[in-house]
Amino acid sequence: MRPSINVNQTERIVRALERAGYQATPNRRLVARLVAATGGHFTAADLLERGRRERVKIGRATVFRALEVLTALRVVERLELPSGSHAYVVCDPDEHHHHLVCSNCGRSEDVADGELARLVDEVGRRHGYRIETHRLELFGICPLCAAATEVTDPGGRA
Amino acid sequence: MRPSINVNQTERIVRALERAGYQATPNRRLVARLVAATGGHFTAADLLERGRRERVKIGRATVFRALEVLTALRVVERLELPSGSHAYVVCDPDEHHHHLVCSNCGRSEDVADGELARLVDEVGRRHGYRIETHRLELFGICPLCAAATEVTDPGGRA
DNA sequence: TTGACGTTGATACTCGGTCTCATTTGGCGG
DNA sequence: CCGCCAAATGAGACCGAGTATCAACGTCAA
Ligand SMILES: [Zn+2]
Ligand SMILES: [Zn+2]
Ligand SMILES: [Zn+2]
Ligand SMILES: [Zn+2]
Numbered sequence: 369m370r371p372s373i374n375v376n377q378t379e380r381i382v383r384a385l386e387r388a389g390y391q392a393t394p395n396r397r398l399v400a401r402l403v404a405a406t407g408g409h410f411t412a413a414d415l416l417e418r419g420r421r422e423r424v425k426i427g428r429a430t431v432f433r434a435l436e437v438l439t440a441l442r443v444v445e446r447l448e449l450p451s452g453s454h455a456y457v458v459c460d461p462d463e464h465h466h467h468l469v470c471s472n473c474g475r476s477e478d479v480a481d482g483e484l485a486r487l488v489d490e491v492g493r494r495h496g497y498r499i500e501t502h503r504l505e506l507f508g509i510c511p512l513c514a515a516a517t518e519v520t521d522p523g524g525r526a
Numbered sequence: 527m528r529p530s531i532n533v534n535q536t537e538r539i540v541r542a543l544e545r546a547g548y549q550a551t552p553n554r555r556l557v558a559r560l561v562a563a564t565g566g567h568f569t570a571a572d573l574l575e576r577g578r579r580e581r582v583k584i585g586r587a588t589v590f591r592a593l594e595v596l597t598a599l600r601v602v603e604r605l606e607l608p609s610g611s612h613a614y615v616v617c618d619p620d621e622h623h624h625h626l627v628c629s630n631c632g633r634s635e636d637v638a639d640g641e642l643a644r645l646v647d648e649v650g651r652r653h654g655y656r657i658e659t660h661r662l663e664l665f666g667i668c669p670l671c672a673a674a675t676e677v678t679d680p681g682g683r684a
Numbered sequence: 685t686t687g688a689c690g691t692t693g694a695t696a697c698t699c700g701g702t703c704t705c706a707t708t709t710g711g712c713g714g
Numbered sequence: 715c716c717g718c719c720a721a722a723t724g725a726g727a728c729c730g731a732g733t734a735t736c737a738a739c740g741t742c743a744a
Contacts, residue, residue: 471558508657
C-alpha cells in the first residue's frame with residue numbers, strides 16, 4: 369500500500385533492464401511502474417487498461433514486448449491459473465522458487481524450492497529421467513481473504 | 527506398441543464416459559481411440575490431423591468438446607509445456623498425481639504425489655494460506671531418448 | 685552529420701479455443 | 715416399429731492472447 373514500496377520495486381525492475389543492456393525507455397519504465405503497482409497477478413490487457421485509465425499512451429505490442437524481456441530477465445514470470453488462463457506475476461530473479469497464489473484476490477508470494485529439489489531428484493532417479501526443469505504452482509486462499517470471509521461468515525456452520 | 531494395450535486404454539476411456547452418463551458415441555469412441563494411440567502428449571490439432579489421415583471425418587468443435595469432457599473426467603489432463611504451449615496427456619483418473627514429460631519425445635508418465643502433499647501443507651502453514659490445489663510438472667529426457675543420444679554422442683565430451 | 689541499431693505503434697495475422705445455431709442422432713417409451 | 719426429446723454434432727463466426735511485419739522514430743557513437 370505504501371507507494372515507496374512500489375517505487376523501489378519499479379527501480380529494481382528498471383535497474384534489471386539496464387544491467388542487461390536494454391534501454392530504460394519511457395515505455396519500459398511505464399510498464400515497470402504498472403507491473404510494480406500490481407498487488408498480484410496481472411495480464412497484458414490489465415496493464416493496457418490501467419495505462420489507458422492513467423491517460424498514458426502505449427502500444428499493445430510494446431506491452432507484450434516489455435513483458436517478454438521482463439520474463440527473460442526473470443523479473444516477471446508467466447503462470448497458468450487453475451482456470452487454464454495465463455497471468456504474469458512479479459518475481460525475485462535471483463533464485464529459483466515457485467509461486468503461491470490467492471485464488472480470491474490474486475496476490476502472489478514466492479515460495480522457496482526447499483525440499484522439492486530433493487524430491488524432484490528422486491523422481492528423476494526412480495523413472496530414469498534426466499530432469500531439466502520443473503514447475504510447481506500452489507493455489508489457495510490468502511490470510512487476508514480468509515479473514516475477510518470469516519467476518520462475512522462467522523463461525524462457519526459446515 | 528502392442529495394439530492390445532491401446533485397445534484396453536480405449537476401453538477404459540469409453541467406460542469412464544459411460545460411467546459418467548455420457549453417450550459413448552462413435553465420435554467419442556474415435557477420440558478415445560486417437561487419444562489412447564498417442565505415446566505422449568498431444569494437441570487437439572494432432573487428433574484432428576490423425577483423424578484426417580485415417581479418412582475419418584470429425585468436426586473440430588467435436589474434438590474440443592470430447593477433450594473437454596475427458597478432462598472433466600480426469601481421463602486426460604492439460605499441461606503447459608516449458609515452451610508455454612499446451613498439450614494434453616492421458617492420465618489415471620483414480621488418484622492424484624503429477625506428470626513427468628520427456629522434452630524430446632513427449633512421452634509422459636504419471637508421478638505419485640508422495641511427499642509433496644506434506645511439503646505443500648507446510649508451505650500453506652508457513653504462509654498462512656489455505657491451499658486448495660497445486661500443480662507440479664517435471665520435464666526432462668526419458669531413458670529411451672537418453673539412450674538414443676548416448677549412441678549418437680558416445681562418451682560425452684562435456 | 686550520418687549511419688547503425690534499438691524501439692515503437694499500427695495493423696495484419698496466427699492459433700487455440702469457444703459460441704451459435706441449425707441439423708442429426710441416440711435412446712426410449714408407447 | 716414410431717415418434718419424441720435431449721444429447722451430440724458440424725460449419726462457421728467469433729474471441730483473446732500473442733506474434734510478425736514494416737515503416738517511422740530515437741539514441742548514440744563515429
Ligand atoms: Zn517469483
Ligand atoms: Zn487473497
Ligand atoms: Zn523421450
Ligand atoms: Zn500433488
